[in-house]
Amino acid sequence: MPEVIPPDSVGLVEPQVAQFESPIQLESGKVLESFQLVYETYGTLNADRSNAILVCHALSGNHHVAGYHSMTDKKPGWWNSCIGPGKPIDTNRFFVVGVNNLGGCHGSTGPSSLNPATDKLYGPDFPVVTVVDWVTSQALLADRLGVDCWAAVVGGSLGGMQALQWSIQYPDRLRHAAVIASTPKLTTQNIAFNEVARRAITSDPNFHDGHFYEHHTFPANGLKLARMLGHITYLSDMGMGEKFGRDLRNQAFKFGILDVEFEIESYLNYQGERFSKNFDANTYLLMTRALDYFDPARHHGNDLAAAVSAATCKFFVVAFSTDWRFSPARSEELVNALIEARKPVSYTKIEAPHGHDAFLIPTPRYMDVFHAYMQRVGEEI
């Protein structure tokens, strides 16, 4: 909770809503007749509309990227470390847009929204959305905001997939793509973890095949398990070891099969519990599916270089040394394809102990590199 707004913060911000009444064709073949996107903006769009940055969010993120909604907020937006006056995405220079993805649960149309066709909540009838669909809908938002061409599309993790997809899907509408702690496709192991998370949710007796809203309940336990598991994959073995080690909750073992013995158990349970009360289970399922499906090379005979051949933007790729969810090798797979396709790419591997979560943490070297790159982006405006 900020007593005063720090000078490098975008300050108090307010979400806005864009309503779209034209049907959107989805990758699955389904059509969504109408939808809304909730978004936030920071900084000012310049006269020739050349300074706009789109920030795409990851699995559990949303449009609230930086700043505070009120003076009683406990925490700022999820990427506050990187966005604000003087920060890598400098709001003195850029007009920054954060948007909650279609299918989300923070204001954009998703499974927990009212389906106008039935006057009930969508629930499991909300269509599967993919990274392609998100980019399509974000382009409609860009039209609405009068942004023909983003100075950069930026994202970490699943957000980085969207930045990459923008470069392929709308090559003329961005000058830079920043793909951070991401991957051009999930590995088998990534999909496997997602599947366990999904099964935990869908097998929760309170899931009711996704119609839990009508039963005035929600699959709290399944979502908690899914988040606990996800959380492990966001941290590194080393980082967890440094933070929790084998520390005990009590002075000695209690030797009860249901007792919480280690601090890490307590931490994970707390994190899982908290998340399960603040996130929609159907959205969680959609998001993990979008991750699984993403694979731009698939439409090009599994040739990633061919998939990115249409891109005309410059690329900024960042990986983190202890990230085992999307390891540096995955970023390098993308970098190598970009080089093969003769695209301009800057790549940095940052030494950081925080695993996948490192993309959210202002490690000095990461901030320096990110800042330098965005400065170059700013000079081209």
Place this chain on the structure above:
Amino acid sequence: MPEVIPPDSVGLVEPQVAQFESPIQLESGKVLESFQLVYETYGTLNADRSNAILVCHALSGNHHVAGYHSMTDKKPGWWNSCIGPGKPIDTNRFFVVGVNNLGGCHGSTGPSSLNPATDKLYGPDFPVVTVVDWVTSQALLADRLGVDCWAAVVGGSLGGMQALQWSIQYPDRLRHAAVIASTPKLTTQNIAFNEVARRAITSDPNFHDGHFYEHHTFPANGLKLARMLGHITYLSDMGMGEKFGRDLRNQAFKFGILDVEFEIESYLNYQGERFSKNFDANTYLLMTRALDYFDPARHHGNDLAAAVSAATCKFFVVAFSTDWRFSPARSEELVNALIEARKPVSYTKIEAPHGHDAFLIPTPRYMDVFHAYMQRVGEEI
């Protein structure tokens, strides 16, 4: 199912039962008044009882280590690849003992056994058992078999912890400890995965606080989730990728949120389902707890070299390159402590793509090294 027994197999084998009527004091402080251990033996104990090898099992293993129970068995014992005439643990030379651990669910006394004090199944009232307790009970079995000193105690994973614990707890009763794909303690991440598995089981509505037997049900779904998760940690990302990649179940995506899309999802669900029907959930909880608790250095100011200082046996340590559950670094932690404590140790890191499961798979280099070491053990008989 063998049509004929292969010549390098121990052949048809039969489990035996040892009943112990004296109370056993457990590490938790609790006492078990009586118990039984089910075990198998292969080969012949020599006249001076110097050729006995104890094989300790891992989380889901048991006493059925090699050979077949009948000609209609689909599979031989779990370490059949390493035990038999001419194999690394050569039954022409050694007398091999496999035992189901106390707390197990394959015949030794455990949560699904009858509690003579109440005439009900133990369920959650079965006391927590640790690696120390297993070694204590295995020593009682050794007494019963007339084995004063094992030629070697051998085990992979949790089984390797038992071999290590033998060297500390009964230094005079083994000449060699073979610690394969194991670790001197779990990392924070290891504990974290175990905790998610436990929560999946204990939060299953059919768990009934462990009293599910009385409700004529079992937490199939929780155990399935636990096993799916465990299974991912037993395989390497690379191995899974080679076997399943991003192969689809159908020719194209179905785009249904509850559909199984990828082969790996189908495989994991199948494996989880099968396991959940053949394993006791309370035993699974006990086994994961035994893993968490194991940490011999804890009683020596976290100094592993001090913990192993009492050992008088020789050590054989093997790790596998792609094992990320108990990575080579964990084996090397033990090796370094043994060197510091001036104990004789042979260490090999085997290149193998199979992750943690590699210890079960007869990779030629692994078999050669294991064979050579056990030959040396045999020459000392």
